[in-house]
Amino acid sequence: MIRVLGDFDLAEDAVQEAFVQALQTWPKRGIPDNPGAWITTTARNRAIDRLRRDRTLREKTETLTRLAELERLGDDEADMSAIPDDRLRLIFTCCHPALAMDARVALTLKTLGGLTTAEVARAFLVAEPAMAQRLVRAKRKIRDTAIPYRVPPPELLPARLDGVLATLYLVFNEGYGSTSGPLVRTELCDEAIRLSRTVAELLPEEPEARGLLALMVLQHSRRDARTTPDGELVLLEDQDRARWDHDAIDEGLALLDAAIAGRRPGPYQLQAAIAALHARAPRAEDTDWPQIAALYGRLALITPSPVVALNRAVAVAMADGPARGLPLVEALADELDGYHLFHATRADFLRRLDRGEEAAEAYRRALELATNPSERAFLERRRAGTAAG
Amino acid sequence: MQYILLIYGDENAWEAVPPEERAKSMQEWFDYTQWLRDKGWYVAGDALHPTTRATTVRVRDGETLTTDGPFAETKEQLGGYYVVDTENLDDAIEAAARCPGARGGDMGGSMEIRPIVDFEAEGQPS
Numbered sequence: 001m002i003r004v005l006g007d008f009d010l011a012e013d014a015v016q017e018a019f020v021q022a023l024q025t026w027p028k029r030g031i032p033d034n035p036g037a038w039i040t041t042t043a044r045n046r047a048i049d050r051l052r053r054d055r056t057l058r059e060k061t062e063t064l065t066r067l068a069e070l071e072r073l074g075d076d077e078a079d080m081s082a083i084p085d086d087r088l089r090l091i092f093t094c095c096h097p098a099l100a101m102d103a104r105v106a107l108t109l110k111t112l113g114g115l116t117t118a119e120v121a122r123a124f125l126v127a128e129p130a131m132a133q134r135l136v137r138a139k140r141k142i143r144d145t146a147i148p149y150r151v152p153p154p155e156l157l158p159a160r161l162d163g164v165l166a167t168l169y170l171v172f173n174e175g176y177g178s179t180s181g182p183l184v185r186t187e188l189c190d191e192a193i194r195l196s197r198t199v200a201e202l203l204p205e206e207p208e209a210r211g212l213l214a215l216m217v218l219q220h221s222r223r224d225a226r227t228t229p230d231g232e233l234v235l236l237e238d239q240d241r242a243r244w245d246h247d248a249i250d251e252g253l254a255l256l257d258a259a260i261a262g263r264r265p266g267p268y269q270l271q272a273a274i275a276a277l278h279a280r281a282p283r284a285e286d287t288d289w290p291q292i293a294a295l296y297g298r299l300a301l302i303t304p305s306p307v308v309a310l311n312r313a314v315a316v317a318m319a320d321g322p323a324r325g326l327p328l329v330e331a332l333a334d335e336l337d338g339y340h341l342f343h344a345t346r347a348d349f350l351r352r353l354d355r356g357e358e359a360a361e362a363y364r365r366a367l368e369l370a371t372n373p374s375e376r377a378f379l380e381r382r383r384a385g386t387a388a389g
Numbered sequence: 390m391q392y393i394l395l396i397y398g399d400e401n402a403w404e405a406v407p408p409e410e411r412a413k414s415m416q417e418w419f420d421y422t423q424w425l426r427d428k429g430w431y432v433a434g435d436a437l438h439p440t441t442r443a444t445t446v447r448v449r450d451g452e453t454l455t456t457d458g459p460f461a462e463t464k465e466q467l468g469g470y471y472v473v474d475t476e477n478l479d480d481a482i483e484a485a486a487r488c489p490g491a492r493g494g495d496m497g498g499s500m501e502i503r504p505i506v507d508f509e510a511e512g513q514p515s
Contacts, residue, residue: 145502146478148476152479
């Protein structure tokens with residue numbers, strides 16, 4: 001047996017099971033003519049069954065192994081340009097509807113975005129041990145429920161798309177306004193754009209896929225103007241628009257037009273339209289703020305969220321003055337008290353209304369919460385300016 | 390891989406269905422079971438008597454406590470199950486979605502899919 005199977009433990013177990021089976025069946029059916037041969041044959045069949053089960057188990061754990069492999073590769077930038085097919089399989093697996101949304105996003109950021117668990121935790125304002133648990137549970141669910149490692153078949157593909165788009169946008173956002181290190185982690189934005197492009201090509205009938213790509217491309221077009229050579233933050237209104245990537249803007253605008261032609265509006269197309277209005281303005285003062293405020297109003301109807309309301313307040317303040325924007329911001333105090341941009345926005349409105357002391361206090365609060373060094377430097381300058389004035 | 394599909398629904402709504410309509414409904418279930426067999430996915434399946442026929446047993450401090458009724462009163466109750474053997478979760482989801490028990494309407498059905506532990510293959514669940 002061992003000669004045949006090459007595994008001492010397996011052989012021993014198989015023979016043991018064969019004896020057990022003999023004890024059960026021989027009293028009923030009588031002892032076979034050649035008991036020794038019967039035992040050997042039965043043992044061999046048992047062992048084969050066991051090997052087959054083990055192979056099934058290995059196949060089940062293939063997904064988990066792939067995830068682990070790709071995790072190790074993910075930290076090395078060179079490996080980010082690996083086979084597109086593999087990344088697509090992985091992203092649909094990570095975004096499977098059987099996983100909770102926060103698990104999908106966390107898993108994608110960790111395996112495809114190459115972030116550390118700590119960085120993923122910060123991106124979601126969650127403690128690191130909790131995030132580590134979330135990731136472990138998600139991987140176990142993939143393994144134990146046999147979520148397949150593949151791009152879904154055509155009949156399932158459109159429904160699976162929503163989860164994927166939301167995940168990709170979160171990856172992009174992590175790169176666009178990174179919680180640690182340089183303000184822009186270009187490789188994350190590039191990765192999100194690359195994946196989004198593949199998805200949009202795979203699903204040409206889905207305007208939101210193209211809408212998301214347009215949004216990312218338009219936002220990313222501003223990357224060279226968003227920081228000074230010293231790595232300090234430059235506000236949109238102060239950016240040198242000659243440094244915007246105008247080829248990317250052209251591409252983004254074309255993508256948006258193609259998406260809108262699909263006549264199925266959605267949140268990504270709306271956000272892309274807002275980004276397009278910024279991109280089209282030759283100078284900051286040419287920006288069509290009323291239209292932007294209106295678009296945020298529409299967005300708030302489809303995807304109501306305090307962050308959308310905050311952005312709308314910013315647009316209203318630009319269109320109609322900070323006195324109109326301030327009450328809109330302050331209405332969000334309970335929901336957004338832990339969000340540094342809420343306090344930074346409120347501080348900005350107070351500053352523009354010459355309420356320096358209150359502004360300085362709000363900047364201080366924002367600084368308690370902000371983690372990105374570029375943003376912190378900017379907030380500190382503003383705080384010092386309002387405290388002094 | 391084996392999964393159990395637990396069929397939850399409002400059993401009172403089912404009881405309220407008139408007998409002639411129930412026969413038509415039963416045909417849907419028979420057709421579904423046959424579809425599972427044709428797919429090679431069917432392992433087992435049963436309908437359960439309603440929770441009015443349930444008995445709950447608990448042993449506490451060596452004492453056996455027997456009560457009439459289900460372990461807990463719930464808005465929807467376990468009405469039946471299927472055990473299926475499919476290649477992956479997507480196929481199990483397809484099987485669950487196809488089941489008459491998944492539909493809404495009066496009975497407000499939900500199908501809970503749970504993978505079955507294979508102790509021999511995995512040792513123990515983690």
